[in-house]
Amino acid sequence: MKNLNKIEEEVEKTLGSIEGIKRAEANPYLYGRISSRMQTSAAPKKHVLGFVIVAILILLINFVTLISYNKNKPVITREQKMKAFIYDYQLENEYNINY
């Protein structure tokens, strides 16, 4: 019982330990730190900008290459395709098999 009273007393003292607590003070250079953080976040990040430029350049080069390739690509007619097929499978003469 005595022990229980002691615990209760300890609990009450602990709860009262922040009575009259003083306000914690912020860093005296708080404003300076805030303004420097704001300036840093406002400035464009160089590496991000560089990455974006390189990505755009690569896309542009790919696009130009694709267009020029399609332009210079020879047009193959159906007849030419047939001829190439006949030539590839040696179908010009079906009796040219030597035994």
Next chain:
Amino acid sequence: MTDSETIENLRTGDEQSYKMLVEDFGNKVFNTVLGLIQNHQDAEDITQEVFIEVFKSVNKFRCDSSLSTWIYRIAINKSLETIRKNKRKKRFAFLHSFSDLKKEAEGVTDFVHPGVLLENKERSAVLFKAISKLPENQKITYNLSKVDGLSNKEIAEIMKMSIQSVESLLHRAKVNLKKYLTNYYTGKL
């Protein structure tokens, strides 16, 4: 200077007004954040973030509450974000049991508020540990009331609830703290 004058000056980007706002609210914000976060370094970082947020979003502020209430709300939200982030870290800390991450995630232990009287330091460390275990709303209310010394009316405005709800939260917080402390002193923790 009235709230509306300050807000108007902040909206025009007047640097002097920024500076004055930080001077007026710097300690209040830091104290609130420190009470909730219970880590000096994190509290400094969050205090800076709070003011950056205030400066960035002052144009969106609709003036439906006082400037002070709005700043307290931002401070509380930023603190809660960090507490949740730290909890997530703590959940995964077992994966890094031998690294510093565990210590960092555990963070809240042995916190001594700088404003506590010297003879109360030991007991207040136990109390702050108990406060950190409270549910979010009770923790905020208890901190605003006991650590920041705000009235129930001010707390009700900040938390957008009735004064009765604040009183009820404070009562429940005290009951829970008593339970925790009784267990602590009987060696059940």
